[in-house]
Amino acid sequence: MSEEDPASDDPDATSDNGFESVVADIHERIEPSADERERLRAVADRLVARAEAAATDRCPDADIIQAGSTARNTWVSGDRDIDIFVRFPPDLEREQLERYGLEVGHETLPDGHEEYAEHPYVKGTVEGFDIDVVPCFRLESATEIRSAVDRTPFHTQYLEARLDDDLADDVRLTKQFLKGIGAYGSDLRTRGFSGYLTELLVVEYGGFRNLLEAAANWHPQVELDPENHGRETFHDPLVVIDPTDPERNVAAVCSPENVARLQHYARSFLETPRVEVFEPAAPEPLSESELRTHLERRGTTPVAVRFEAPDLVEDQLYPQLQKSVDGIATGLDDRGFDIFRATTMADDTAVIFVELAVSERPAIEGHRGPPIHVRSHAEGFYDAYADDPEAYGPFIAGDRYVTERPREFTTAREFLASDRLFDVGLGAHVETALENEYEVLVGEEITALLEEFGPELGRYFEPHP
Amino acid sequence: MSEEDPASDDPDATSDNGFESVVADIHERIEPSADERERLRAVADRLVARAEAAATDRCPDADIIQAGSTARNTWVSGDRDIDIFVRFPPDLEREQLERYGLEVGHETLPDGHEEYAEHPYVKGTVEGFDIDVVPCFRLESATEIRSAVDRTPFHTQYLEARLDDDLADDVRLTKQFLKGIGAYGSDLRTRGFSGYLTELLVVEYGGFRNLLEAAANWHPQVELDPENHGRETFHDPLVVIDPTDPERNVAAVCSPENVARLQHYARSFLETPRVEVFEPAAPEPLSESELRTHLERRGTTPVAVRFEAPDLVEDQLYPQLQKSVDGIATGLDDRGFDIFRATTMADDTAVIFVELAVSERPAIEGHRGPPIHVRSHAEGFYDAYADDPEAYGPFIAGDRYVTERPREFTTAREFLASDRLFDVGLGAHVETALENEYEVLVGEEITALLEEFGPELGRYFEPHP
Structure with a gap:
C-alpha cells in the first residue's frame, strides 16, 4: 500500500x-519543544566536551560519540536519557579501558556512581537528565565487537544516515x-x-x-x-x-x-x-469486593506462593520469577492440579500466582506398570504391590499391570507447603528466598495480596490484549 | 524347554x-467318566443317525459331521454341547440349503427351536445335552467357504489328525x-x-x-x-x-x-x-458397607448411567455396551471430568459405570482462538468475544487470542443428565434404550446398584489380574 x-x-x-x-x-x-531540545543540547554539549577533554588527556586517540535517541532526535518528549560513549582505540588493554572509562565518567559526572553492564560505567543526573558515560572500543566493523556496548556507536551511525x-x-x-x-x-x-x-x-x-x-x-x-x-x-x-x-x-x-x-x-x-x-493503561487496583466477585464468578482456585523479593535488578529478577512460575505450574500439573493461568508479581514481596481449575484430587492414583511381556520388570512390579494393603491391584489393563495406590498430595496446598516444591525448576535466588521463608495462600486468602498488588491483580482478572 | x-x-x-x-x-x-462318555456317545450317535436319514432323504449327496470338542474327545467333564454339521454339496442353492437345514434340524430335534447365526439352524436339548444341528456346504478347501460355519468341519478334520x-x-x-x-x-x-x-x-x-x-x-x-x-x-x-x-x-x-x-x-x-x-473365581457380592468403605478410601466419584438392558444376545450387547462406555468416558473426559476407570454391567438393567478422579470443574473455561496472524479468523474471534459480558478477554497468550467463558457443564452429573450425552458414540440399541429412559447415579447413590450388581461391583473394587 x-x-x-x-x-x-x-x-x-x-x-x-x-x-x-x-x-x-x-x-x-x-515532540520535544524547542526549549526542551535546547536544554538537552546544552547539557549534552557540555558533558561531551568534558568527557572529551578527560578522555584525550588519558589517551590522545580517544573520541566521544553521543548515542541513543537523544542523539538521533528520536526521543519522545519527557525522555531524559543521554548516552555518552567514550571510544578508545582497540589496542588498549581491556583493564586500561575500564580504568580510563571510570575516570572519564567521574570527571564528567562528579556526582555519578558506578554501575556494571559488560564494562563498568558511570551513571549520574545533571539538570534532570539521566546520563550514562560508557567506555567502548572503536572498531572498524561491528562484527569485531568485544562486548555489546561496542556495537552502539555503529547503530547510531547507521541510523543517523x-x-x-x-x-x-x-x-x-x-x-x-x-x-x-x-x-x-x-x-x-x-x-x-x-x-x-x-x-x-x-x-x-x-x-x-x-x-x-x-x-x-x-x-x-x-x-x-x-x-x-x-x-x-x-x-x-x-x-x-x-x-x-x-x-x-x-x-x-x-x-x-x-x-x-x-x-x-x-x-x-x-x-x-x-x-x-x-496512552499506557495504568490499571486500577482491584478492590476486595471486585476480587471476591471474580473468584465467585470463575469458580477456580487461585494459589499463591509469596516470599521476600530477591534483591536483584529487574532483568535478573523477572527471568527467575518466570522460570519459577513455570516450574511450580509444571509441578502442580504433574500432580493432577490442572492449571488455568499463571503469573508473577514483584515489589517488596514476590508472588508466584497460579490459578487452578482443579485443586483437589482423589486419595488414590492409578500407577501403570511395565508391559507384562517384559518379564523381569513385570514380575518386579507385581511382587512390589501384590501384598501392599494400601494398593488396589495389581490388575491388568491392556498389556500392562496397573495398581492404584495412595496419592502423595490430594490438595495443591499440601504440595506447595511440602519440600517437594523444591524439586521443581526454580530460579536460583527464588529458591534461596523460599528456603528462607514463604507463605501459601489458597482461594480467598489471596485477598491478602491486594494491598501490595492491587493493580497486578486487576490486570490479571481483567485481561486485555 | x-x-x-x-x-x-x-x-x-x-x-x-x-x-x-x-x-x-x-x-x-x-476328565469325563466312562459313563459320561458313553451317555454322550449314545445320544450323539442316535442324533447323527437321525440327521443323516433326514438329510439324505432330501439330498442323497448330503453327509453328517460331528464337530466341536465332544467330537474330538477334548471336552471337559460337564460340558454338554453336541454340534452336528449337516453338509450339503456346494452346488445347492443357498435358500435350498437353509430350508433343508431347518427341516433336518426339526426332524432331528422335534422339540428344538430355530436360531440364527450366519445360516438359520435348529437348537434343542436331548437328555441334558445341548444340541446344535447346523447346515453347511461341503467344500474342497476352507478357503472356499461361504460362511463361518462351513469352516468348522475342516477344523475338526485338522485336529482329529x-x-x-x-x-x-x-x-x-x-x-x-x-x-x-x-x-x-x-x-x-x-x-x-x-x-x-x-x-x-x-x-x-x-x-x-x-x-x-x-x-x-x-x-x-x-x-x-x-x-x-x-x-x-x-x-x-x-x-x-x-x-x-x-x-x-x-x-x-x-x-x-x-x-x-x-x-x-x-x-x-x-x-x-x-x-x-x-477354579473360576465367583466374586462375592460387595456389601453396602464394603462399598462405602471403598468409596471413602478412594475419594473418587463414581457415576453410573442405568437403563433397561436392550434385548440382545451377549455377542451383540457387550460390544454395544463397550462402545457406549468408551463414548461416554470420552464425552466426560473432553469436558474435563478426568476418568479413573470404567466398566459396564448388564442383567435386567444395564449400567455404564465410570469412576471419576475429577467430577467438578470451574464455572469458566479457557477458549483458545486462532493465531493472531491469521487475520480474518483472528478478527472474527476477537469481534465475537470483545463485547461479551460473560467472557473474560480476549487477551493474548503466545501468538493467539484466548478468551475465558462460561463452561457448559460444571459437574459430571449435569452432562450425563443432558441431551449432549447423545452426541457421544453410543451403541445403537443403547441409544434407543437411553432415549426411552435412564437414571444417573453419582457418588454414594451407586449403592442402589448393589442389589443387581453386587458381584460385578466386587470385581470392580477388588480387582485382580
Whole structure:
C-alpha cells in the first residue's frame, strides 16, 4: 500500500477515518519543544566536551560519540536519557579501558556512581537528565565487537544516515504507540521492542503508518534484513538482522505475545484511530469486593506462593520469577492440579500466582506398570504391590499391570507447603528466598495480596490484549 | 524347554514343586467318566443317525459331521454341547440349503427351536445335552467357504489328525486353566481363547506345560503359523494363522488383556502350582458397607448411567455396551471430568459405570482462538468475544487470542443428565434404550446398584489380574 497513491482501493489509505488528525495530535504531545531540545543540547554539549577533554588527556586517540535517541532526535518528549560513549582505540588493554572509562565518567559526572553492564560505567543526573558515560572500543566493523556496548556507536551511525526529520517524527510516534500498548522495551520483564528495533522497523517500512499496515498482515516468522547480509537461522517470530552485524537478530528478545500485540493494535488502530491507544493503561487496583466477585464468578482456585523479593535488578529478577512460575505450574500439573493461568508479581514481596481449575484430587492414583511381556520388570512390579494393603491391584489393563495406590498430595496446598516444591525448576535466588521463608495462600486468602498488588491483580482478572 | 530333558538347568522343568500332582488332580476332576462318555456317545450317535436319514432323504449327496470338542474327545467333564454339521454339496442353492437345514434340524430335534447365526439352524436339548444341528456346504478347501460355519468341519478334520490321547488330556487341562483365569471363550463379552484356538496352541507347543512355559516368555506380537502358509498382516497381540485358512487369525478376538492374563498366570502357576487357578473365581457380592468403605478410601466419584438392558444376545450387547462406555468416558473426559476407570454391567438393567478422579470443574473455561496472524479468523474471534459480558478477554497468550467463558457443564452429573450425552458414540440399541429412559447415579447413590450388581461391583473394587 503506497501512501503516494490516493486512488488506491484500499480503505485504510483513502478513507478519512481520523488517522491523520489523531497522529497529528499525538505528534504534538510527544515532540520535544524547542526549549526542551535546547536544554538537552546544552547539557549534552557540555558533558561531551568534558568527557572529551578527560578522555584525550588519558589517551590522545580517544573520541566521544553521543548515542541513543537523544542523539538521533528520536526521543519522545519527557525522555531524559543521554548516552555518552567514550571510544578508545582497540589496542588498549581491556583493564586500561575500564580504568580510563571510570575516570572519564567521574570527571564528567562528579556526582555519578558506578554501575556494571559488560564494562563498568558511570551513571549520574545533571539538570534532570539521566546520563550514562560508557567506555567502548572503536572498531572498524561491528562484527569485531568485544562486548555489546561496542556495537552502539555503529547503530547510531547507521541510523543517523537514514533518519530524516519525517522518519524521526514517525519513530517517536511508533515508540509512543508501543509504550501505549505495553510492548516497548527490551528489558526482560517486558520482552518488547527496543528503541533500536523500533527505529529500524520505521526506516525499513518507511514510516509509522506503513509499519502498522505491514504488521497488521504479518505472518510470523517475519524476517527483515536491511543490509541483506544475514546468514544465521533464527526461531523468533520477528527477525530483524542487525544492519551492523549479520549474526544478530535485533528482535531476539521480543516475545510472541508482543509481536501479536503489535499486530492486534495495528489492525485496531487502522480501523479506529484513537489517541487512547498511545496512552499506557495504568490499571486500577482491584478492590476486595471486585476480587471476591471474580473468584465467585470463575469458580477456580487461585494459589499463591509469596516470599521476600530477591534483591536483584529487574532483568535478573523477572527471568527467575518466570522460570519459577513455570516450574511450580509444571509441578502442580504433574500432580493432577490442572492449571488455568499463571503469573508473577514483584515489589517488596514476590508472588508466584497460579490459578487452578482443579485443586483437589482423589486419595488414590492409578500407577501403570511395565508391559507384562517384559518379564523381569513385570514380575518386579507385581511382587512390589501384590501384598501392599494400601494398593488396589495389581490388575491388568491392556498389556500392562496397573495398581492404584495412595496419592502423595490430594490438595495443591499440601504440595506447595511440602519440600517437594523444591524439586521443581526454580530460579536460583527464588529458591534461596523460599528456603528462607514463604507463605501459601489458597482461594480467598489471596485477598491478602491486594494491598501490595492491587493493580497486578486487576490486570490479571481483567485481561486485555 | 523340553520335558524330555530332565537334566536341564531350568528350575521349572526339574524342581518338583508339585506341578505334576496338581495337574493329575485337575485331570482327574475334569476328565469325563466312562459313563459320561458313553451317555454322550449314545445320544450323539442316535442324533447323527437321525440327521443323516433326514438329510439324505432330501439330498442323497448330503453327509453328517460331528464337530466341536465332544467330537474330538477334548471336552471337559460337564460340558454338554453336541454340534452336528449337516453338509450339503456346494452346488445347492443357498435358500435350498437353509430350508433343508431347518427341516433336518426339526426332524432331528422335534422339540428344538430355530436360531440364527450366519445360516438359520435348529437348537434343542436331548437328555441334558445341548444340541446344535447346523447346515453347511461341503467344500474342497476352507478357503472356499461361504460362511463361518462351513469352516468348522475342516477344523475338526485338522485336529482329529493331530490330537492323540495325551494331547487331548492337555487340551482339557488348558481349557480348564483358561476357564479358571477367566480367559476362556471367544464370545464378545470375554474376548478370550476359543476352544479351537486352545487346541491349536496345545498341538503347536506340544502340551499344557510347554504352552505355559512358552506363554510365560511371550513377547507379543506372537505369531504361530502351523501350516506356514500365512500371507496377511495382523495387528493382534497373538496371531495364530488358521491351518485351514491362510487369511484368518484364529486369535483375532483375543484381547491384549487376555493374552497378558495367560502370561501372568502361566508364570504364577509354574512358580507355584495350585489347584485354585483352575477354579473360576465367583466374586462375592460387595456389601453396602464394603462399598462405602471403598468409596471413602478412594475419594473418587463414581457415576453410573442405568437403563433397561436392550434385548440382545451377549455377542451383540457387550460390544454395544463397550462402545457406549468408551463414548461416554470420552464425552466426560473432553469436558474435563478426568476418568479413573470404567466398566459396564448388564442383567435386567444395564449400567455404564465410570469412576471419576475429577467430577467438578470451574464455572469458566479457557477458549483458545486462532493465531493472531491469521487475520480474518483472528478478527472474527476477537469481534465475537470483545463485547461479551460473560467472557473474560480476549487477551493474548503466545501468538493467539484466548478468551475465558462460561463452561457448559460444571459437574459430571449435569452432562450425563443432558441431551449432549447423545452426541457421544453410543451403541445403537443403547441409544434407543437411553432415549426411552435412564437414571444417573453419582457418588454414594451407586449403592442402589448393589442389589443387581453386587458381584460385578466386587470385581470392580477388588480387582485382580
